Amino acid sequence: KDLVEIPSLVTEVESGELPPIGKRVPQEPSIVDLDAMGKVPGNYGGELRILMGKQKDTRMMSVYGYARLIAIDDKLQFSPDILKSFEVKEGREFTFHLRKGHRWSDGHPFTSEDFRYFWEDIATNLKMSPRGLPTALLVEKKPPSFEVIDTTTVRYTWHKPNRQFIPWIAGPRPLQLYRPAHYHKRFHIDHGDKQEIEGLIKTERKRDWVDLHSTRDRWYRMDNIKQPTLQPWMNTTKPPAVRFVFLRNPFYHRIDTKGHQLPYIDRVLMSLGETKVIPAKSGSGDTDLQGRYLRLDHYTFLKDGEARYDYSVKLWKRAQGAHMALYPNLNAADLQWRELLRDARFRRALSLAINRHEINQVVYYGLASEGNNTVLPISPLYRPKLQKAWAEFDLKQANELLDAIGLTKRNDKGLRLMRNGAPMIIPVDTAGESTEQVDVLELIHDSWLKVGIKLFTRPSQREVFRRRIVAGQTIMSVWSGISNGIPTASMNPEELAPSNKYQLQWPQWGLWSQTSGKMGEAPALPEVRRLGELHSDWLQAASTEDQEKIWKEMLDIHADQIFSIGIVNSTLQPILVNNRLRNVPTNGFYNWSPGAYFGVYKPDTFWYANR
Amino acid sequence: MDDLIRINDLRVEFSLLGGTIEAVKGVSLRIRPGSTVALVGESGSGKSVIAQSIMGILPKVGRITAGEILFADPDRDGEVIDIVSLAPDSQDMRDIRGGSISIIFQEPMTSLSQFHTVGDQIGEALHLHRDIGPREGRELVEKMLELVGFPDPAAAIDTYAFELSGGLRQRAMIAMALVCRPALLIADEPTTALDVSIQATILKLIKELQVELGMAVLMITHDLGVVANVADEVVVLYHGQVMESGSVEDIFGNPGHKYLQALIKAVPHFDMKTGERLTPVHEIDYESGPLMSAKEPWPSGLDEDATLLSVSGLTKHYTTRKQSWFGSGEATKITAVDGVNFDIKRGECLGLVGESGCGKSSVSKLIMRAISPNEGSVTFNDRGNMVDLFSVEDEEMMQLRRKIQMIFQDPVGSLNPRMTVFDIIREPLVIHEIGSAREQADMVRELVRLVGLDPRFLNRYPHSFSGGQRQRIGLARALALKPDLLICDEPVSALDVSIQAQVLNLFKDLQKDLNLTYLFISHNLAVVDYIADRIAVMCRGRIVEIAPREILFRNPVHHYTRRLMAAVPYPDLKRKLDFSTFDKSGSDEPESWPKPFAIGPDLPSAMFDLGDEHYVLAAEGTSPRELAS
Amino acid sequence: MISYIIQRCLIMIPTLLAISMIVFFIIELPPGDYLESYVAELQAQGENIDPDHIEFLRENYGFGDPPVQRYLSWVGGMLQGDFGYSFEYKLPVSEVVGDRLFLTILVSMATILFTWLIAFPIGIYSATHQYSWGDYGLTFIGLLGLATPNFLLALILLYFANVVFGTSIGGLMDAEFIGKPWSLAKAQSVLEHLWIPVVVIGTSGTAGMIRRLRANLLDELQKQYVTTAKAKGLSPFKALVKYPLRAAMNFFISDIGNLLPSIISGAELVAVVMSLPTTGPILISALQSQDMYLAGSFLMFLATLTVVGVLISDLLLAWLDPRIRLQGANAK
Amino acid sequence: MSAASRKGAKLEHFVSSEPFNPQMVDHAVSPEQEKYYLASQWQLMWWKFTRHRLAVVSGAFLLVTYFSILISEFLAPYALQTRNVDFIFSPPQSVHVIHEGSFVGPFVYGTNYKLNMDNLQRVYTEDKSKIYRLRYFCSGDEYDFWGIGTSNKHLVCVEKGGTLFLLGTDRLGRDILSRVIYGARISLTIGLIGITLSFSLALLIGGLAGYYGGLVDLITQRVIEVIQSFPQIPLWMALSAVLPVTWSPLWIYFAITVILAMLDWTGLARAVRSKLLSLREEEYCLAAQLMGARPKRIIGRHLLPGFMSHLIASATLSIPTIILGETALSFLGLGLRPPITSWGVLLNEAQNISVIALYPWLIFPVVPVVFVIIAFNFLGDGLRDAADPYK
Numbered sequence A: 001k002d003l004v005e006i007p008s009l010v011t012e013v014e015s016g017e018l019p020p021i022g023k024r025v026p027q028e029p030s031i032v033d034l035d036a037m038g039k040v041p042g043n044y045g046g047e048l049r050i051l052m053g054k055q056k057d058t059r060m061m062s063v064y065g066y067a068r069l070i071a072i073d074d075k076l077q078f079s080p081d082i083l084k085s086f087e088v089k090e091g092r093e094f095t096f097h098l099r100k101g102h103r104w105s106d107g108h109p110f111t112s113e114d115f116r117y118f119w120e121d122i123a124t125n126l127k128m129s130p131r132g133l134p135t136a137l138l139v140e141k142k143p144p145s146f147e148v149i150d151t152t153t154v155r156y157t158w159h160k161p162n163r164q165f166i167p168w169i170a171g172p173r174p175l176q177l178y179r180p181a182h183y184h185k186r187f188h189i190d191h192g193d194k195q196e197i198e199g200l201i202k203t204e205r206k207r208d209w210v211d212l213h214s215t216r217d218r219w220y221r222m223d224n225i226k227q228p229t230l231q232p233w234m235n236t237t238k239p240p241a242v243r244f245v246f247l248r249n250p251f252y253h254r255i256d257t258k259g260h261q262l263p264y265i266d267r268v269l270m271s272l273g274e275t276k277v278i279p280a281k282s283g284s285g286d287t288d289l290q291g292r293y294l295r296l297d298h299y300t301f302l303k304d305g306e307a308r309y310d311y312s313v314k315l316w317k318r319a320q321g322a323h324m325a326l327y328p329n330l331n332a333a334d335l336q337w338r339e340l341l342r343d344a345r346f347r348r349a350l351s352l353a354i355n356r357h358e359i360n361q362v363v364y365y366g367l368a369s370e371g372n373n374t375v376l377p378i379s380p381l382y383r384p385k386l387q388k389a390w391a392e393f394d395l396k397q398a399n400e401l402l403d404a405i406g407l408t409k410r411n412d413k414g415l416r417l418m419r420n421g422a423p424m425i426i427p428v429d430t431a432g433e434s435t436e437q438v439d440v441l442e443l444i445h446d447s448w449l450k451v452g453i454k455l456f457t458r459p460s461q462r463e464v465f466r467r468r469i470v471a472g473q474t475i476m477s478v479w480s481g482i483s484n485g486i487p488t489a490s491m492n493p494e495e496l497a498p499s500n501k502y503q504l505q506w507p508q509w510g511l512w513s514q515t516s517g518k519m520g521e522a523p524a525l526p527e528v529r530r531l532g533e534l535h536s537d538w539l540q541a542a543s544t545e546d547q548e549k550i551w552k553e554m555l556d557i558h559a560d561q562i563f564s565i566g567i568v569n570s571t572l573q574p575i576l577v578n579n580r581l582r583n584v585p586t587n588g589f590y591n592w593s594p595g596a597y598f599g600v601y602k603p604d605t606f607w608y609a610n611r
Numbered sequence B: 001m002d003d004l005i006r007i008n009d010l011r012v013e014f015s016l017l018g019g020t021i022e023a024v025k026g027v028s029l030r031i032r033p034g035s036t037v038a039l040v041g042e043s044g045s046g047k048s049v050i051a052q053s054i055m056g057i058l059p060k061v062g063r064i065t066a067g068e069i070l071f072a073d074p075d076r077d078g079e080v081i082d083i084v085s086l087a088p089d090s091q092d093m094r095d096i097r098g099g100s101i102s103i104i105f106q107e108p109m110t111s112l113s114q115f116h117t118v119g120d121q122i123g124e125a126l127h128l129h130r131d132i133g134p135r136e137g138r139e140l141v142e143k144m145l146e147l148v149g150f151p152d153p154a155a156a157i158d159t160y161a162f163e164l165s166g167g168l169r170q171r172a173m174i175a176m177a178l179v180c181r182p183a184l185l186i187a188d189e190p191t192t193a194l195d196v197s198i199q200a201t202i203l204k205l206i207k208e209l210q211v212e213l214g215m216a217v218l219m220i221t222h223d224l225g226v227v228a229n230v231a232d233e234v235v236v237l238y239h240g241q242v243m244e245s246g247s248v249e250d251i252f253g254n255p256g257h258k259y260l261q262a263l264i265k266a267v268p269h270f271d272m273k274t275g276e277r278l279t280p281v282h283e284i285d286y287e288s289g290p291l292m293s294a295k296e297p298w299p300s301g302l303d304e305d306a307t308l309l310s311v312s313g314l315t316k317h318y319t320t321r322k323q324s325w326f327g328s329g330e331a332t333k334i335t336a337v338d339g340v341n342f343d344i345k346r347g348e349c350l351g352l353v354g355e356s357g358c359g360k361s362s363v364s365k366l367i368m369r370a371i372s373p374n375e376g377s378v379t380f381n382d383r384g385n386m387v388d389l390f391s392v393e394d395e396e397m398m399q400l401r402r403k404i405q406m407i408f409q410d411p412v413g414s415l416n417p418r419m420t421v422f423d424i425i426r427e428p429l430v431i432h433e434i435g436s437a438r439e440q441a442d443m444v445r446e447l448v449r450l451v452g453l454d455p456r457f458l459n460r461y462p463h464s465f466s467g468g469q470r471q472r473i474g475l476a477r478a479l480a481l482k483p484d485l486l487i488c489d490e491p492v493s494a495l496d497v498s499i500q501a502q503v504l505n506l507f508k509d510l511q512k513d514l515n516l517t518y519l520f521i522s523h524n525l526a527v528v529d530y531i532a533d534r535i536a537v538m539c540r541g542r543i544v545e546i547a548p549r550e551i552l553f554r555n556p557v558h559h560y561t562r563r564l565m566a567a568v569p570y571p572d573l574k575r576k577l578d579f580s581t582f583d584k585s586g587s588d589e590p591e592s593w594p595k596p597f598a599i600g601p602d603l604p605s606a607m608f609d610l611g612d613e614h615y616v617l618a619a620e621g622t623s624p625r626e627l628a629s
Numbered sequence C: 001m002i003s004y005i006i007q008r009c010l011i012m013i014p015t016l017l018a019i020s021m022i023v024f025f026i027i028e029l030p031p032g033d034y035l036e037s038y039v040a041e042l043q044a045q046g047e048n049i050d051p052d053h054i055e056f057l058r059e060n061y062g063f064g065d066p067p068v069q070r071y072l073s074w075v076g077g078m079l080q081g082d083f084g085y086s087f088e089y090k091l092p093v094s095e096v097v098g099d100r101l102f103l104t105i106l107v108s109m110a111t112i113l114f115t116w117l118i119a120f121p122i123g124i125y126s127a128t129h130q131y132s133w134g135d136y137g138l139t140f141i142g143l144l145g146l147a148t149p150n151f152l153l154a155l156i157l158l159y160f161a162n163v164v165f166g167t168s169i170g171g172l173m174d175a176e177f178i179g180k181p182w183s184l185a186k187a188q189s190v191l192e193h194l195w196i197p198v199v200v201i202g203t204s205g206t207a208g209m210i211r212r213l214r215a216n217l218l219d220e221l222q223k224q225y226v227t228t229a230k231a232k233g234l235s236p237f238k239a240l241v242k243y244p245l246r247a248a249m250n251f252f253i254s255d256i257g258n259l260l261p262s263i264i265s266g267a268e269l270v271a272v273v274m275s276l277p278t279t280g281p282i283l284i285s286a287l288q289s290q291d292m293y294l295a296g297s298f299l300m301f302l303a304t305l306t307v308v309g310v311l312i313s314d315l316l317l318a319w320l321d322p323r324i325r326l327q328g329a330n331a332k
Numbered sequence D: 001m002s003a004a005s006r007k008g009a010k011l012e013h014f015v016s017s018e019p020f021n022p023q024m025v026d027h028a029v030s031p032e033q034e035k036y037y038l039a040s041q042w043q044l045m046w047w048k049f050t051r052h053r054l055a056v057v058s059g060a061f062l063l064v065t066y067f068s069i070l071i072s073e074f075l076a077p078y079a080l081q082t083r084n085v086d087f088i089f090s091p092p093q094s095v096h097v098i099h100e101g102s103f104v105g106p107f108v109y110g111t112n113y114k115l116n117m118d119n120l121q122r123v124y125t126e127d128k129s130k131i132y133r134l135r136y137f138c139s140g141d142e143y144d145f146w147g148i149g150t151s152n153k154h155l156v157c158v159e160k161g162g163t164l165f166l167l168g169t170d171r172l173g174r175d176i177l178s179r180v181i182y183g184a185r186i187s188l189t190i191g192l193i194g195i196t197l198s199f200s201l202a203l204l205i206g207g208l209a210g211y212y213g214g215l216v217d218l219i220t221q222r223v224i225e226v227i228q229s230f231p232q233i234p235l236w237m238a239l240s241a242v243l244p245v246t247w248s249p250l251w252i253y254f255a256i257t258v259i260l261a262m263l264d265w266t267g268l269a270r271a272v273r274s275k276l277l278s279l280r281e282e283e284y285c286l287a288a289q290l291m292g293a294r295p296k297r298i299i300g301r302h303l304l305p306g307f308m309s310h311l312i313a314s315a316t317l318s319i320p321t322i323i324l325g326e327t328a329l330s331f332l333g334l335g336l337r338p339p340i341t342s343w344g345v346l347l348n349e350a351q352n353i354s355v356i357a358l359y360p361w362l363i364f365p366v367v368p369v370v371f372v373i374i375a376f377n378f379l380g381d382g383l384r385d386a387a388d389p390y391k
């Protein structure tokens, strides 16, 4: 196919600074079939302005860029991207084939050496990684064997299946198995010039060469402008800055069907500003593509500016299992409460006593869907009962359940009394970042009163919030639900099982499984133990069918046990798009993982139409 | 119009919360160009208010309700302007004020800004009214300062008010008023803070300028001696009304009105016999009041006439550090008090006179422990218990303070402007927790009555009083505690002779009845002569002569004492001062005094006993006979 | 005077030392550390993170060391010009600061100047025209500025500037100058943008200044020396400016030391809202994310600035007030 | 005398015919004056105060406002937490008197609601066919009155079926007016405790430093310098982070106010100190010392009153800081938070671009803030005048 030179690079090519397009694109480029995606091929040029809040948000460019060895497509399937292809045998032997002629953004070839460098000089180097390999690379604590087959082929082999491997590689913050070896070697004690390294350590006041090396390795944040990348845009602004300029990567590996190297857009301008002001700035046309830091309640305001600033606001769906969920702390330190909270009837009663419809109407304009903290309909694992179980507004049943537990005594205000005679007041901790949470809690407060339970909102700061939950000082907390609400069976169900200490409903049990029983407590409830088992099973499952079965059982347990009380999900996310910007889907889902926010929709295929 | 100023039927009202006060009730007077008009009268009779009216600087609450003040401005070829009709802030009025008419305020201590140098403040008037460059201005100011008797005018230009003694501040004020060479000078008690010799110098200066510039002077004063010496015409004011006016000769020679006659009778003079009483305009009965009741008695068996206060070797240096921005500048040491010794017996009144700035106030403050001495000691006899004032603890001192009280020289500064008179006078009682609130109130009323103030004034604040009234507030306060020892620093300087007589009589009576002891500081030698049992004359921080009153002024030995005596103005047209004998600095240098009396750093001197408790300071080795001659 | 200056400077050393201890204590005070807030923040964005990695970082950053040791190494580093490392920026603190400190001082100074320029004439007017309509009206406007929260004002301005003028405000220079070295054009651009934050921050201070000035002047106006000045024929205005204002100045000068921190504090939130490239936003986010060395060093900068401000105000005071300079009245 | 000719005609000797009475009393005393002369100092101050009309009005306004916080429940048309989920972001309703030309007395129209799905805006229009008359002392939301008992009487409400949102509603359909009325409770009380505290500290510490000078002064100055050297925000953040989370938000806020007060005294203390340093040189201060007055009395009775204007101005100026300081705190997530309602909280909720653009009535709480601040300032003026001897 005939490759077309990019207009903005013509002068550089002519002056010899850059090789011509044919030498830049891999011999086997990744060809993006725009038609199949319902997109149209476009023209080069323009700059994409986006707004971000913090310095470290530069990482969003490696998320949005979403060039991954293996990526998820918009149908949630894993497919090779940077890789030309990959093979998986028995779920434990992974062979990766690179594209011939693929180059880093500085023009240096991208080969298996880059994988070797990561594996031998970083991951398994005791100085560089004293804590050993990342968990995703361990199966039953055992590392894989790594082989370089040839310059474009590498292989990882475990003794047992590793089901997390590919999801991790395809993640928004991926398991990065390669590094630009040619760049990093200079700073590695085993490869570089010792004297030079010593000198650099001195001048840059580094602790040692490891420090020196790792401050250079910023592939995720993309804030080392010297470090080559494979992403569609590369950073050209040295931090600290309040405006970052990302230029196209002239050696990018994707082309469209017409032989145009992607991305279409020349530059991405990322401006940093206070997050609270981003909606205002967006509404005044300061951005071309924005989802981050916008909320549904900004929608009307944003709509207001559409005519003035020539953008339109689309409503995408959020893909969390619940936009907001209550987490009873099953590890609460208070014995009485702990006992109550561990009683499934109590949790169900609380769930039944929430008027989700009213909340939906008042806060979400009736546009969200009411129900549990579970997977969304887009997910192949979805079944309506997951959403609806114990989630109808039914005060009668709720009262019956509470009576059945024995909480029959009430005080003169109508509040049920705990066994120690104290009125039943549930303090709900909130990190209180938006008024939305407080509003919803107030609405819940009202309907819970009708079953004799009083809710008391206790705002605190984020860290304090986390800390208290882990320490068991909270009874209940409010946070968003499962972060991956649109899983497929091959995605890790870790969120459904105790897996780390940040889980709000069972932090101690999570910690226990995270540390393999060294810290925390073993799960006390049989259902939770079962979830743990199922999770282990999934990691070793032989087939996708097995995985699906496991997923379903786990989801069922959750729907029945109400370990977290979801309020609504499928809430809407306003996405502001410049009217000239093409190929941005009108309906999409906006999610971290899977999805990488815009990443799954391939921003490198976005382009500006002329007016 | 022939007159420079003619005031016709002037009425001034003050509106206060409780109603209005008419301070000036239809006063008419005239001032002819080049002449001196003396305005005398009872304290609070409206003299200062008339002055303020002429200047157009009445306080906000004051208002001219009727009358006119016609001013024939010589700067405008005698065009007649009615000052009453001018807006006080108008350009016309401002041209007159300071340019054609200037004023010396009654209270020099507070009239100068603390932030600006003396030279700046004096020069300001000059630059406002004369078109003059900065250099020339400085020269003129320097000359003016020299004229009013600043020892080192070039340096004085750059000093600040707080660096000057009361006398020097007053002289700075005078310089400020004269620097523009006005057509009319209003001098409101211009010499109260000055000793007689400097007073004479100043009066002489004014006279000279008057001749030179044809300047008219409105001299407001209580000192009939001054009136007799400088005035051409006299206006006598009583309660805001003119009682009598006429030429000096008429006034002194043929006083017509009863008030004036009474006034002249009330003046103390040197010819008074021991025990003779002054005749005030009205006597006050104090015996019935609470002041006389229950005072801690003097223990029986103790010598009734024991020494109450003994001062020995008292020395005080002030170091003023003339700081420059770079380098610490040389520290100038002023020896304000230089080895002063004296005793005061119980029930005695020791008069302290002397040149302005000689350290009188410093001595009194040292005794009060308001400042600490460099050397010397002060022993106080607390009912037989001799205490060294400089070594007692705070708590004990606090108890002693009940027994030693002081009347401040500066009546304005020593009254808190934010307390009502009632609170001010009551304060010592409150501090020492004496009596119930009711008794305190009674006491306050009694005190106010004793010093001749109207008890209805108790709710007013100090600033709304005339100078003399304020001084009496200070007096009343000092008496409230019924102290054993009362240090009076110029207690009657702002009082007219009748009130002065009244107060002096009160002092005498209290001395007799309560055995009150005084240290009485004054520039008015006649007053001291009247009130004191013994008199000490101070100069340059030292006591140069000390003797019982009968002896001192009748037989002064020391050169300095004699000089002082020569400068006293008498309220007698036949004994006018001979101004030509005064040079401008007021007192010549002690180093150059005639032989045995010269004092200086390398001229050792000692006190010589001349008998009859008469001591004189003279060079060591002088024979007493030599002195007596 | 020299000895006074030296003495004052020497006193600064223990002061700064004390400040450094308090700074350190204060940033250590909140529970948790940078990593905890890092995790919390990532989770708030829906990102999850490998707990192992966090443990790794924790060791790497030396969070395990005892506080005293960390304090000493921090202070020791600062003495050698090493202000520590920002976790958030993954850069040495000194690099993060860049010219923000300068811009902060610029904005603060401009604000002080603005406040004074507005407050002094109005304060004088109010004092001399006490209880006139002008007095009431200006007081009212001043108080209005005081009563509106700064950032609400900033937000309103932000919105109306946009709707009415179609401009997008915020920032302290045009986008093309961001990150560029200083040039004439950049300075000009900064000046053009400066006034909005200055007005926003300044409004709240002005009222206070006006009222205090008015009160002080009213007190001084009663003094006898003002009458003296008037008696010289000075116009009321000149008499006011030369004497009472001069006396009232004392108060303002002694307040300079305080002004700086209060303006910087007041400006922080405005800076956040208006995305000013000053220290405020960085400081706040550093505090929120517990980026301790960044926050600590920033606080030290600001504290030093204040201490120097106090020094300047003391020296100015001594220079302007003869009573202090000559120590004449204090000789007891 | 040679000058005689220049001096013109000799002044005639004039002798007044007024009799001389040494005991003469200057002016006759009217009963009114008599009253004044006998009055106590407080009475005098009060009389002077009343002459400042605006101050009296302000004082009255503040009194009424403070009184209103006692009966907020009764004054507010709705209870604090009453939500009207059908009236979210409803704009202020206006009260009419005349309907289609005929007089009906005060009433409001009904409202029609439509959600514009296009931009998710809730659109409210007046429904002129429905008329709801206003009622006084009527029954409405039930409330608990200071724990004395429950009641449902309100000052005004509207006929059944109607709504009375005079200042509109917020995002949960709560009546802004009612929230403002309730919000006064916290805004006008807790902060004042802070002011009192910081003032006392400032007077005490500044007073001592100024009075004693020397070493005391030096140390105080350095302490002040250290405290002042901190921007306040980190202090707030740090200190509030260590407060126990189990405290109720109100207590936390109270504690923060107290902490703020403990840090806030420095500026004033410095001012007090430098003023006192010069005031103590005044002779009247010396006079008091020589009378045996103790430092406490000298500072309290002699020195501080000389500084009254500044103190009053400072005090009245810190009131907005306290009322609004909370909003700054809230901006950082430290201040009061809903469900607690104060003016600061209300304003904080208004700090949002959508509010300014779409629901500007939510900014209304600025108005009472402004009024209160202005009232305090004018009251301060009046007090200043009352204490001013020169008035």
Ligand SMILES: Nc1ncnc2c1ncn2[C@@H]1O[C@H](COP(=O)(O)OP(=O)(O)OP(=O)(O)O)[C@@H](O)[C@H]1O
Residues within 6 Å of the ligand: B014, B016, B021, B023, B042, B043, B044, B045, B046, B047, B048, B049, B050, B059, B061, B106, B463, B464, B465, B466, B467, B468, B469, B494, B496
């Ligand atoms: N600012 C003022 N407010 C109210 N009353 C005042 C004010 N100034 C003066 N007075 C009153 O006016 C009367 C006259 O005062 P004025 O100062 O003229 O007295 P004076 O004759 O100068 O007395 P002295 O010789 O004691 O200075 C006094 O009764 C005094 O109380």
Ligand SMILES: Nc1ncnc2c1ncn2[C@@H]1O[C@H](COP(=O)(O)OP(=O)(O)OP(=O)(O)O)[C@@H](O)[C@H]1O
Residues within 6 Å of the ligand: B163, B164, B165, B166, B167, B168, B193, B194, B195, B318, B319, B320, B334, B335, B336, B355, B356, B357, B358, B359, B360, B361, B362, B363, B409, C328, C329, C331
């Ligand atoms: N605080 C001070 N600092 C420096 N010098 C002072 C101070 N107080 C007084 N002096 C100086 O000490 C000397 C004596 O002052 P003092 O006030 O005792 O004089 P005085 O005899 O009371 O004079 P007057 O009659 O003018 O009141 C003067 O030269 C004066 O300038």
Ligand SMILES: [Mg+2]
Residues within 6 Å of the ligand: B047, B048, B049, B106, B188, B466, B467, B468
């Ligand atoms: Mg007078």
Ligand SMILES: [Mg+2]
Residues within 6 Å of the ligand: B166, B360, B361, B362, B409, B489
């Ligand atoms: Mg004296």
